[in-house]
Amino acid sequence: MIHPNIIHRRDAGSRLLAAALALAGLLLAAGAAPASAQPKELLHRFVQSDNDAAVRAFRQGQSLVDAQQWEQAATAFDRFVAQYPKDKNVDAALFWLAYAHNRQGDPAAAETTLKRLLANYPNSQWTRDANALRLEVLSKLGKPAADVDEKDANVELKIIALKTLCENDRVGCSARVAEVLRANNPAPLKEAAIILLGRYGGTEAVPALIQMSRTEPDEKLRMRAISALGSTNDERALDVLREIAMGPTYADISPTDSAIHALLSHDNPRAVTILGEIATRGQNPRARTHAIELLSRRRGENVVDELLRLYDAVPDVQTKKYVVAGLGMRKDPRALNKLIEIARSASDVQLRAQAIHAIPNRGDEQDLDVLLSLYDSERDNDLKDHLLQAVGQYQNQRAYQKLEQVVRNSAEPLDRRKAAISYLSRSKDPGVMKFLEDMLK
Numbered sequence: 164m165i166h167p168n169i170i171h172r173r174d175a176g177s178r179l180l181a182a183a184l185a186l187a188g189l190l191l192a193a194g195a196a197p198a199s200a201q202p203k204e205l206l207h208r209f210v211q212s213d214n215d216a217a218v219r220a221f222r223q224g225q226s227l228v229d230a231q232q233w234e235q236a237a238t239a240f241d242r243f244v245a246q247y248p249k250d251k252n253v254d255a256a257l258f259w260l261a262y263a264h265n266r267q268g269d270p271a272a273a274e275t276t277l278k279r280l281l282a283n284y285p286n287s288q289w290t291r292d293a294n295a296l297r298l299e300v301l302s303k304l305g306k307p308a309a310d311v312d313e314k315d316a317n318v319e320l321k322i323i324a325l326k327t328l329c330e331n332d333r334v335g336c337s338a339r340v341a342e343v344l345r346a347n348n349p350a351p352l353k354e355a356a357i358i359l360l361g362r363y364g365g366t367e368a369v370p371a372l373i374q375m376s377r378t379e380p381d382e383k384l385r386m387r388a389i390s391a392l393g394s395t396n397d398e399r400a401l402d403v404l405r406e407i408a409m410g411p412t413y414a415d416i417s418p419t420d421s422a423i424h425a426l427l428s429h430d431n432p433r434a435v436t437i438l439g440e441i442a443t444r445g446q447n448p449r450a451r452t453h454a455i456e457l458l459s460r461r462r463g464e465n466v467v468d469e470l471l472r473l474y475d476a477v478p479d480v481q482t483k484k485y486v487v488a489g490l491g492m493r494k495d496p497r498a499l500n501k502l503i504e505i506a507r508s509a510s511d512v513q514l515r516a517q518a519i520h521a522i523p524n525r526g527d528e529q530d531l532d533v534l535l536s537l538y539d540s541e542r543d544n545d546l547k548d549h550l551l552q553a554v555g556q557y558q559n560q561r562a563y564q565k566l567e568q569v570v571r572n573s574a575e576p577l578d579r580r581k582a583a584i585s586y587l588s589r590s591k592d593p594g595v596m597k598f599l600e601d602m603l604k
Contacts, residue, residue, distance in 0.1 A: 215520065216589060217247045219556050221256060222524070228259055237263035254280055254287040261296060270303040321348075322355040329363035336363045337371065354387045361391025369397045376403055376418075386421040393425025400429065405437045408454070413447040423450065427457040432465055439469040442486075443476050451477075452485045459489030467495040474501065484517045491521025499525065503533055512546065519549045523556040531557050535565055544576065551579060555586030563590065567598050 224239035240260035244253055261276035277297045281290060325343065329336035336359065343356040357375065360368045372395065375388035389407060392400040407422035414420065423441065426434045438461075441454040455473065458466060470493070474486045487505060490498040505518035519537070522530050531554065538550040551569060554562050569575050569583040587595050 214247065214250060215523075215552060215556055217243070217250045217252070219523065220246065221252055223526070224256070224259055226526070228263060231266070233263045233267040237267060254284040254289050257284075258289045258293055258296070261293070261300075265296065265300055265303075270300045273300045274304060318349050318352050321352055325352075325356060326359055329359045333363050333365055336360065336365075337368050340364065340368075341371070350381075350383065353384055357384060357387040357391050361388075361394045364395075366395075366397060369395055369399050373399065373403050376407065376422075382418065385418055386416075389418055389421040390425050390428075393422075393428045396430045398431055398433075400425070401431060401433055401437060404429070404434075405440070408437075408441050408450060409445050410450075411446040413450040413453075419447065419450055420453070423454050423457060426454075427461060432463070435461060435463070435465050435469050439473055439476075442473055442482070448482075452482055455482070455485040455489055459492040464495065467493050467497050471497065471501060474505075480511050480513055483511075483514055487514060487517045487521055488524075490518075491524040494525060494527070499527075499530060499533070503537075506533075506537055512543070515546060516549045519546065519553050523553050528557065528559060531559070531561055535561070538565070548579060548582070551582060551586070555583070555589075558590060558592075560592075560594070563587065563592060563595050563598075567595075570598075570602075 220239070220243045224236055224243060227236035227239055237260055240256045240263065243250075243256045244260065247253065250256075257276055257280040261273040261280065264270070264273035264276060274297070277293050277300065280287065280293050281297075284290070287293075325339065328339055332339075340356045340360040344353055348356075357372075361372060364371075369392070372388050372392045375385060376392050379385035379388055389404070393404060404422045404425050407418055408426060410419050412419060423438070426438055426441075435458065438454045438458040442451050442458065445451040445454065455470075458469060467490075470486055470489050474483060474490075477483055477486060487502070490502055499522070502518045502522050506515050506522070509515045509518065519534070522534060534550055534553050538547060538554065541547050541550060551566075554565055566583040566587050570580050570587070572580070575583075584599075587599065
């Protein structure tokens with residue numbers, strides 16, 4: 164089954180570039196987000212796990228980060244690491260725990276957590292993000308940054324200088340960036356220059372970014388140009404991004420992927436329509452499903468409109484699953500109504516199961532009533548198992564009562580009764596503890 168938790172890693176760039184950009188205070192649309200700003204691009208990544216409870220706990224922590232509730236976010240990710248020490252997302256949880264500590268004003272705790280992440284998960288895809296964050300943390304603690312030689316330090320200083328010049332002379336930013344790109348400069352400086360062009364170059368920078376997005380032979384620089392093009396929010400960027408995203412080739416780190424992410428960050432409402440077009444007509448299947456993943460993360464009611472349209476428009480069940488998962492990311496009542504309809508009456512059992520698991524991902528306690536009603540009326544045993552699992556994601560008295568009822572009901576299959584006890588065991592509720600104690604009498 165596809166849950167709305169398929170993590171998507173993007174190019175974080177070189178460690179040098181990430182470090183310099185962190186020091187410069189830049190928020191990247193495509194790369195390692197600096198520790199000094201909220202890394203919304205990282206929050207758009209999906210979570211892959213076989214444990215629905217772990218997914219729910221991780222997403223709760225992400226929501227707290229998104230809301231900038233740092234103390235609660237730190238508590239949530241600290242609890243995640245303690246409760247799910249073998250989960251495949253512990254490295255990501257450690258990153259967010261360190262990030263929350265840092266934003267909370269506790270760089271010492273952030274440094275301890277980052278050391279743990281880097282020591283225990285040396286091959287993690289989060290190491291570059293962690294290293295970029297660690298530079299800021301070390302700076303706050305008054306400690307020297309490691310592994311930065313004189314040549315690298317010179318590049319970092321040039322990036323900071325270029326950023327300052329572009330901030331204070333936006334009209335001249337395009338010309339300065341053009342000089343950097345023409346000269347024989349290190350790749351990290353050129354990449355940073357392109358990012359700065361997108362941020363500070365204004366409308367006159369768009370034609371240059373469009374040209375680089377289409378023809379730049381260096382793929383890394385091309386991807387930076389594509390991402391920068393998305394951050395301009397210029398309408399001229401949309402057709403170019405669509406053209407690239409609709410291409411036949413796709414990889415996690417590629418121009419196609421960069422174009423899809425750039426559409427996600429573009430403020431124009433038409434970007435939603437283009438993402439939907441990629442989902443239905445894109446030449447690469449992975450690009451189509453990834454467009455749906457990212458579309459579901461955008462704000463706005465028009466996203467729900469597009470997801471509802473896509474459910475009927477995409478032909479295959481596998482792609483429809485991504486649409487269903489996307490509906491589970493939306494608070495809009497129309498999304499819930501569609502999920503209920505699919506869970507009750509979709510002709511394909513896989514889609515019904517996907518809708519069942521998407522409902523608790525909405526994070527609305529009232530949705531439990533829907534699942535309880537579906538459980539009581541469902542006759543398919545496999546779907547009842549999925550429904551019980553979904554009920555087990557809620558930590559409240561109505562969920563506990565249903566799980567206890569299943570445990571007591573001898574007419575229920577033994578495996579399902581065992582599963583109900585397993586879901587109850589995650590709770591520290593006194594009433595649940597008493598129920599389990601009474602079972603031993």
